[in-house]
Amino acid sequence: MLKDAIDLAAVKRVLVIKLRHHGDVLLTSPVFSVLKQHAPHAELDALVYHDTRDMITQHPAVSRVFTIDRQWKKLGMFGQLKAELALLARLRGRHYDLVVHLTEHKRGAWLTRLLKPRWAVARSGNYGKLFAKSFSHRYPVVAGNRRHTVELHLDALRRIGIQPGPDERALTLVPGANAEAVAGARLTALGLEPQRYILIHPTSRWLFKTWPVQHMASLIDALTARGEQVLLTAAPDPAELAMLEQIQQKLARPVASLAGQLTLKELAAVIDQARLFVGMDSVPMHMAAALQTPTVALFGPSGDIEWGPWKVPHRVLTEPLSCRPCGRDGCGGGKVSECLTLIGSERVLAAIDDVLAEVGA
Incomplete structure (x- = not known):
């Protein structure tokens, strides 16, 4: 038995902090589901970066989503201070009993000290005395691509005495009625029917994690x-749109595209209606897993055990090189990852057929 497990009956409000990228935030969604299952009386809030909020808004277990806007830096010293103090006042007004901090970000340590919860949990590691003394509980992190990020997040709950059940760990992503309506109209305009099209998202915000243009074509x-x-999709980033243009120029037959035209919630709705998702290690891949859309994912420098599709029918394609996953921006820093270029299109096509056969689609 865990000697310092917390008393869940005494927990009325919880703040979960995840100051990372979109996919990281989506992979925290089981934390809220598990907390709600084990402490149904508690109100659960999230603190994330403003641009990642759509990954967690409308989650049925989340009461409020507070955000930090990285654009506050453009307000000048006094403008940023005013925004920070306003956020702190709102957070203090919630009177949290428990803070769950899911990164090593020192802002989480400062906030925990200022919010003064009865309990606080964060990862172990050499992050300095301020960090170490800010939390009542700390949990070890298994690094080296040996444990999925979802389980690493849930380790924070295990450390305070909550053991997640096998059926409590699914991702949750809610597109919302407005996004579903917009997505439906766009699909109809393109002549695409729900559950009939394959959605391919060839890009990532880090292009060294993408498959070569000719392979994709x-x-x-x-x-x-x-x-x-x-159906092709991509973020409205100029580099990603340029890659989509290169792919389309090489195609023997044109295909439909919504690249750069969708919000994150609308993209979620379009993924939700797809027969299959094909893409890289990227936010949309995690969205497909959350929406239970069968997935084929290509992994190069990043770790597929740590970041692979979670609890969804899928195939992960990798090249068995001794150096991967290295986490580098291409071989030798050259922005091209050989562990991706060596994956042939025939292998990906076979993986698509395998998944479709598995799900009977």
Whole structure:
């Protein structure tokens, strides 16, 4: 038995802090589900960066989502201080009993000290005395691509006495009625029917994690040659849109595209209606897993055990090189990852067929 387990009956409000990228925030969603299952009386709040909020808003277990806008830095010293103090006042007004801090970000340590919860849990590690003394509980992190990020997040709850059940660990992402309506209209305009198209998201915010343009074009041509409907998506980032343009120029037959045209919630709704998702290690891949859309994912420098599709029918394609996953921005820093370029389009096509056969789609 854990000697310093917390008393969940005494926990009325919880703040979960995750100041990272979109995918990282989405992978915290089981933390809220598990907390609500084990402490149904408690109100659960989230603190995330403003641009990542759509990954957690409308989660049925989340009461409030507070955000830190990275654009506050542009307000000048006094403008930023005013915004920070206003956030702190709102957080203090919630009177948290428990803070769950899911990164090593020192802002979480400062906030925990200022909010003064009865209990606070954060990861172990050499992050300095301020960090170490800010939390009542600390949990070890298993590094080296040996444990999925979802489980690493849930280790914070295990450390305070909550043991998640196997059926409590699914991702949760809610597109919302407005996004679903917009997505439906856009799909209809393109002549695409729900559960009939394959959605391919060829890009990532880090382009060294993407498959070569010619490989992707070859895969799309193989799919359209046999009559599959393909829809392309990408973020509205100039580099990602340029990559989409290069792919489209190499296609033997044109395919539908909503690249750069969707909000995150609308993208979620479009992924939710897809027959299959194909993409890289990216936010949309995690969104597909959360929405239970069968997935084929290509992994190069990043760790597939740590970041792979979570609890969804899927195939992960990697190249068995001794150096991967290295986490580097291409081989030798050259922005091109050989562990991706060596994956042939025929392997990806076979993986697509395997998943579709598995789910009977």
